[in-house]
Amino acid sequence: MSTLDIKITIKLIGPFVNQLGFSEKTMSFPDGVTVETVLSSLPLDPKRPKIVTRNGQAVASGERLSHGDRLAISPLYSGG
Amino acid sequence: MHGWTGNILRINLTNRTHKVDHFDEEFARKWVGGRGFALKILWDELKPGIDPLGPENKLIVTVGPIAGIPAPNTGKTVVAAKSPLTGGYGDGNLGTRVTEQMRKAGYDIIIIEGKADSPVYLYIEDDRVEYLAADEIWGKGTYDTHDWLYKKYGKGAGVLSIGQGGENLNLYSMVRSLEGRAGGRPGIGAVMGSKKLKAIVIKGSKPIPVADPEGMRKLGLEDLRKVGEIDKKTGWSIQGTTGVLAWCNEVAALPVHNMRKTHHPEAWKIDGERLNNARVATYGCPNCTMRCGITILDHEGHESELDYENIGMLGSNLDIFELDQVASLNYLCDDYGLDTISAGAVLAFYADAIEQGAIKGDFKFGDAEMAKKLLGLAARREGEVGNLLADGSLRMARKIGHNSEAYAMQVKGLEISAYNCKFIPGMALAFGTSPIGAHHKESWVITFELKQTRRDSYGPEKAAKVIELQRIRGGLFEFIVACRFPWIELGWQLEHYAEYFNKITGLNWTLDDFWKVADRIYALMKFFWVREFPFWDRTRDYPPMVWFDPKNADTEGPIAGKYLELDKYNQLLDYYYEQRGWDKRGIPTRKTAEALDLKQEADEVEKFTKLE
Numbered sequence A: 001m002s003t004l005d006i007k008i009t010i011k012l013i014g015p016f017v018n019q020l021g022f023s024e025k026t027m028s029f030p031d032g033v034t035v036e037t038v039l040s041s042l043p044l045d046p047k048r049p050k051i052v053t054r055n056g057q058a059v060a061s062g063e064r065l066s067h068g069d070r071l072a073i074s075p076l077y078s079g080g
Numbered sequence B: 001m002h003g004w005t006g007n008i009l010r011i012n013l014t015n016r017t018h019k020v021d022h023f024d025e026e027f028a029r030k031w032v033g034g035r036g037f038a039l040k041i042l043w044d045e046l047k048p049g050i051d052p053l054g055p056e057n058k059l060i061v062t063v064g065p066i067a068g069i070p071a072p073n074t075g076k077t078v079v080a081a082k083s084p085l086t087g088g089y090g091d092g093n094l095g096t097r098v099t100e101q102m103r104k105a106g107y108d109i110i111i112i113e114g115k116a117d118s119p120v121y122l123y124i125e126d127d128r129v130e131y132l133a134a135d136e137i138w139g140k141g142t143y144d145t146h147d148w149l150y151k152k153y154g155k156g157a158g159v160l161s162i163g164q165g166g167e168n169l170n171l172y173s174m175v176r177s178l179e180g181r182a183g184g185r186p187g188i189g190a191v192m193g194s195k196k197l198k199a200i201v202i203k204g205s206k207p208i209p210v211a212d213p214e215g216m217r218k219l220g221l222e223d224l225r226k227v228g229e230i231d232k233k234t235g236w237s238i239q240g241t242t243g244v245l246a247w248c249n250e251v252a253a254l255p256v257h258n259m260r261k262t263h264h265p266e267a268w269k270i271d272g273e274r275l276n277n278a279r280v281a282t283y284g285c286p287n288c289t290m291r292c293g294i295t296i297l298d299h300e301g302h303e304s305e306l307d308y309e310n311i312g313m314l315g316s317n318l319d320i321f322e323l324d325q326v327a328s329l330n331y332l333c334d335d336y337g338l339d340t341i342s343a344g345a346v347l348a349f350y351a352d353a354i355e356q357g358a359i360k361g362d363f364k365f366g367d368a369e370m371a372k373k374l375l376g377l378a379a380r381r382e383g384e385v386g387n388l389l390a391d392g393s394l395r396m397a398r399k400i401g402h403n404s405e406a407y408a409m410q411v412k413g414l415e416i417s418a419y420n421c422k423f424i425p426g427m428a429l430a431f432g433t434s435p436i437g438a439h440h441k442e443s444w445v446i447t448f449e450l451k452q453t454r455r456d457s458y459g460p461e462k463a464a465k466v467i468e469l470q471r472i473r474g475g476l477f478e479f480i481v482a483c484r485f486p487w488i489e490l491g492w493q494l495e496h497y498a499e500y501f502n503k504i505t506g507l508n509w510t511l512d513d514f515w516k517v518a519d520r521i522y523a524l525m526k527f528f529w530v531r532e533f534p535f536w537d538r539t540r541d542y543p544p545m546v547w548f549d550p551k552n553a554d555t556e557g558p559i560a561g562k563y564l565e566l567d568k569y570n571q572l573l574d575y576y577y578e579q580r581g582w583d584k585r586g587i588p589t590r591k592t593a594e595a596l597d598l599k600q601e602a603d604e605v606e607k608f609t610k611l612e
């Protein structure tokens, strides 16, 4: 781990918790990491529609993350 | 005619008589079933202005052409009446064995008229209808009532019942079936109670008329299997609808503290993960392979089945973050036959009004034990407080005064379900335009809003999405009568439903045919309201004013400082009305009505208000 690494908290929602085996975890990533890179580092089905939010706001896959960001990854719920 | 029996069982409780009426294929094609049938009958047969709790109101129990036939999630029945809570059209659907049994008994529609002179329940078996004394079950909760009836008629019977809430005319009481769920949020249980009708038991033995029975049987069973497989693969039913709680908390859409807050650090204690860990049983409606009901033990040790709405409204919205206590409140609502959404909203509003100094009382947010007591008072209408709480938040606000209506979280009298739209304009529009009062079942656009468009947009794309979803959820799934979850949660294609419909009816419909029926139903639902409230204007499609109040904005978190803007919401409403072909008041124009084959209905509504 480089000292320049940033910490991102990943919050999984719904069945992703069971699929990946954790609910919330803070992980280190290289500075400048994008949402897409974080997502591809996780064993998630890339074809499954998801909604990803950064600090509670929807985020595009190319966006760069900052130290301390919270990334919530959820299946695309459509409402009860 | 295939698909429909064409039979309406019309029961009059006043003189304990019944007869079978018939509908023709034209009626069937125009209204299809479920909500369509119920609405058209109530429109034709109810005089405007009648007392919803008087003998003139009619309780409709109805199904659709695919209901009860083995195929994905076809175990639902619609119950409807003029709503005593809202004064407008009211309905709801619930999973129950009644669906299949009613079709096998040979009926698509049951109309219950009049009022019994003493408590009764109905036993319907094919052509036989019995009016039986309900003395032994009147006063009992829905669990004991069902047990008593199952002992007598066997577990295979379909049962609908009310609890103490319906008996005592609590205005948000529901109709319950232990074989599935509860339905009829706008007080349909109170309508049943007003007729002194405790329960309906149905058994049938006739074949359901299907155009291609063999083809449908094969397809339906195969698709049930496939849906079950998708569910397993995606893991949706591990948390079912409750997965959305953690998400709402992340994106600031969770109801907390009477919706004054949008997220809470303790929300994780009542989320889908904790619920799944505490699971003691799984519960589902008939004909379902993705059973979503998660049952846990409540604080007193009862089994209580929870979903997102009841955790959101009886948990976070009341600042109660102990799962077993939320389960207790949910159990009580189910037993009393109260709507969990409205019950949670009413208690939260009461706590808020006390906190604001608008009324005196000793209930505080977070007090689960007092909340349990209050539910009992509301269900039985005991004392001044019980009577106040039993009337729903809008009537409460009008009694309490002090501008409390601004934070009574309802639209058209029906309480808002568990999505806090402080800063979600499209979902606020979905609640505002929901045709029975605020309900998430008609349209749910939050993920679309956040993913496909900007949260702060009030653009026409949001109005278009609300309408698209209303056509599917409030239209198709309510008139063919099936649970929407295979489609919304597992991506089961809508084309499958056209295929089932065509195999059952022998018709050759496309989805576009469904959308026309959906638009017709939405237009007539609006006419129903306008006939009841002739000075109709767009403010009835507004969400509560507190969402437009900058002082109510979050002070921290993802939407700090944000609130809905009224002029922009009005613009969004304009887009919605324009796209629907409705005027600026939110009433379908004559041209729109006639294009939907509603000329007669337009003539009728013009006796009350001029159409554009």
Ligand code: SF4
Binding pocket: B073, B075, B095, B283, B284, B285, B287, B288, B289, B290, B291, B292, B293, B483, B484, B485, B486
């Ligand atoms: S998904 Fe849930 S609500 Fe729908 S039919 Fe199955 S159990 Fe009932």
